Amino acid sequence: MRIPVKLAAALLAALCATGLAACTSDGDNTPGPTPPSPAQRLAAAKAKVDEAPSVHLELDSSGVPKDASGVTAGDGWGAHPPAFKGTLKGVFSGIPADVEIISTGGEVWAKLPLFPGMNKIDPKAFGVPDPATLFSTDRGLSSLLTATQSPVEGEQVRNGSEVLTTIKGTIPGANVVDLFLIGDRNGSFQATFGLTDADELRQVALTGPFFGSGTSSTYTVTLDQYGTPVTIEKP
Incomplete structure (x- = not known):
């Protein structure tokens, strides 16, 4: 028996109204979840860095003046x-050197050129910060993520087997x-952060007047191996 067209339409409408059939329309414009803003993603990345028991770090630089003193590269573990x-490379008190360094409990030891073994030092005497400060949750590297002004999402870039989303913004010199x-405290620095899909911070590139007003150099920090067991003890 054939069901008249009008009757079939009426039955279909009744089923939709009572929820007994799945009725959809090509014009269904129900909005999906709102994606996180760049600022929210940076805050999430900061939390992941701060919560990690340990992180592997590589530091590189470009555009550093030939006569500049300070760190130009490094490789090590933070916790x-x-x-x-780890090891920091640069010019310290006018001497180019690769310096093995350990910092824990607010004290710093270094294996310096011409001096045997590890010796306790004051890093400020060499014009460099305590490297452990990079992993302070309130004033370390992760604090730059939430200090970034006007962050915007940029292009995606490949980093080995990963594809990173870049977020760019400006960080006050202070x-x-x-x-x-x-650096120039009164200047500003351009920051580019590379985040994984899980909002894990992978790269930080800072460009600006590291060596005074009118100069432009870039320091790039790469972070990986979050949570790998690491022991850092006094020598």
């Missing part, structure tokens, strides 16, 4: 509470100088 062990102990 929470703030601690660091925030950078307080952390790295170099």
